[in-house]
Amino acid sequence: MIVLDASVAIAFLNQHDAHHGAAVELLKRYPPQYLMHPLTLAEVLVGPALLGIDSTVLRDLRSIGVEQVGAGPDEALQLARLRATHRLKMPDTCVLAAAQHHGVPLATFDERLAAVASASGLLVDAF
Numbered sequence: 001m002i003v004l005d006a007s008v009a010i011a012f013l014n015q016h017d018a019h020h021g022a023a024v025e026l027l028k029r030y031p032p033q034y035l036m037h038p039l040t041l042a043e044v045l046v047g048p049a050l051l052g053i054d055s056t057v058l059r060d061l062r063s064i065g066v067e068q069v070g071a072g073p074d075e076a077l078q079l080a081r082l083r084a085t086h087r088l089k090m091p092d093t094c095v096l097a098a099a100q101h102h103g104v105p106l107a108t109f110d111e112r113l114a115a116v117a118s119a120s121g122l123l124v125d126a127f
Helices: 006-012 020-029 038-051 054-064 075-086 088-102 111-119
Strands: 002-004 032-037 065-066
Touching: 002 006, 002 088, 006 020, 006 038, 006 054, 032 038, 032 088, 038 054, 038 088, 054 065, 065 088, 075 088, 088 111
Parallel strands: 002 032, 032 065
Antiparallel strands: none
């Protein structure tokens, strides 16, 4: 079980993305269940929503084992503290919070988030 950042899900869905091959390999290496924070999932669905295929893409993500999860009842406090500590953008903070709350590593192609996750012992792989 791992938490996916939007960068991984977007790359997996788009065969023209520079990280598509790495995303496919990562999902092969780490079988489902894939956790995504609701804000992260929404971020992934913006492009498909513009094309009118967001429901289909959400269904496709669920079919490969993506599950929407939060970061617990004190999520607001956790997000505030993580953002204050690491100065990440809020979407990246949500990914980190989900990984921390569920006690699993995260996968990302974002260098800043990867650095923070690595320092916290929560990074699956650096790409």
